[in-house]
Amino acid sequence: MKELIQAALAEVNVCLPGVIVAYDGKTATVRPAMPKQLANGQTLVAPQIVQVPVCWPIADGGRAMVTVPLKPGDPVKLNFSQRSLENWLSGSDQAPDDPRQFDLSDCFATPVMRPGPVADTENVCIQYGPGTIKLAPSGDLTINVPTMTVNAQQTTYNSPVTVNGLLTYTMGMQGSGGEGSSISITGGAQFEGGALTHNGKNIGSDHKHGGVVAGGDESDVPV
Structure with missing residues (x-):
C-alpha cells in the first residue's frame, strides 16, 4: 500500500x-x-x-x-x-x-521567487539597477535615480520645495499671490535675451530715463 x-x-x-x-x-x-x-x-x-x-x-x-x-x-x-x-x-x-x-x-x-538577495529590513524598497525608491516607516520617501522624467498634465506641490542643484526651465516661469509673495535672491542674477519688464514697463539694459542729461544727475533735469 x-x-x-x-x-x-x-x-x-x-x-x-x-x-x-x-x-x-x-x-x-x-x-x-x-x-x-x-x-x-x-x-x-x-x-x-x-x-x-x-x-x-x-x-x-x-x-x-x-x-x-x-x-x-x-x-x-x-x-x-x-x-x-x-x-x-x-x-x-x-x-x-x-x-x-x-x-x-x-x-x-x-515571479520572482528565490532566497538569497539581501533585503532592506527597515524600509519598503523598490530597486532596479542603480535606481531605488524607499519608503520609510515615518512616511518619508527617498528616490535615488540617475535621471527622472515626469510626464504629467499638471504637477502640484502643496509644500515648500528646496532645489539643491541647478534649476532650468524652458517654458517660462510665473507665480502670484500668497504670503511673502516677493522674490528674494541672494547673490548675483544674470538675465540674457528678451526684455526685462516690471508692470508692463521695460526695465532692461536698453531702458532710458527721459529728461536725463548725459553725464549729469537728477539735479540736471529741468523742473
Missing part, C-alpha cells in the same frame, strides 16, 4: 522552483529548476513547459498592475493546478473537458 501511494504521489505536481527560458510579455516557456528523481535512483531531466501564464498583481480590470521585466534564467515559482486549465485560459469558467490533475501542462509561473 505504501509503495502504491508513493507511486501515485510521484506523478503529482504541486509547487516547484522554476527558471524562465523565454518570455513574450504574456506567457513563458519555463523548466523546473530541479530534475525528477525516479524510484530506482536515476534522475530525469526536467522538461520545458510552454505557454505558461505568468501571474502579476493585477486589479481594477487590469488598470492597476505591478510587473517586472523577465529574462531567460530568471527564477520563478511554478504552481500546478489541480484541474485542467485549457478551458479557463480560453475564457470559459465551465468544467474542464480533461480529467487530468496536477499535470505539468497546467502550470502558473509567479
Whole structure:
C-alpha cells in the first residue's frame, strides 16, 4: 500500500522552483529548476513547459498592475493546478473537458521567487539597477535615480520645495499671490535675451530715463 501511494504521489505536481527560458510579455516557456528523481535512483531531466501564464498583481480590470521585466534564467515559482486549465485560459469558467490533475501542462509561473538577495529590513524598497525608491516607516520617501522624467498634465506641490542643484526651465516661469509673495535672491542674477519688464514697463539694459542729461544727475533735469 505504501509503495502504491508513493507511486501515485510521484506523478503529482504541486509547487516547484522554476527558471524562465523565454518570455513574450504574456506567457513563458519555463523548466523546473530541479530534475525528477525516479524510484530506482536515476534522475530525469526536467522538461520545458510552454505557454505558461505568468501571474502579476493585477486589479481594477487590469488598470492597476505591478510587473517586472523577465529574462531567460530568471527564477520563478511554478504552481500546478489541480484541474485542467485549457478551458479557463480560453475564457470559459465551465468544467474542464480533461480529467487530468496536477499535470505539468497546467502550470502558473509567479515571479520572482528565490532566497538569497539581501533585503532592506527597515524600509519598503523598490530597486532596479542603480535606481531605488524607499519608503520609510515615518512616511518619508527617498528616490535615488540617475535621471527622472515626469510626464504629467499638471504637477502640484502643496509644500515648500528646496532645489539643491541647478534649476532650468524652458517654458517660462510665473507665480502670484500668497504670503511673502516677493522674490528674494541672494547673490548675483544674470538675465540674457528678451526684455526685462516690471508692470508692463521695460526695465532692461536698453531702458532710458527721459529728461536725463548725459553725464549729469537728477539735479540736471529741468523742473
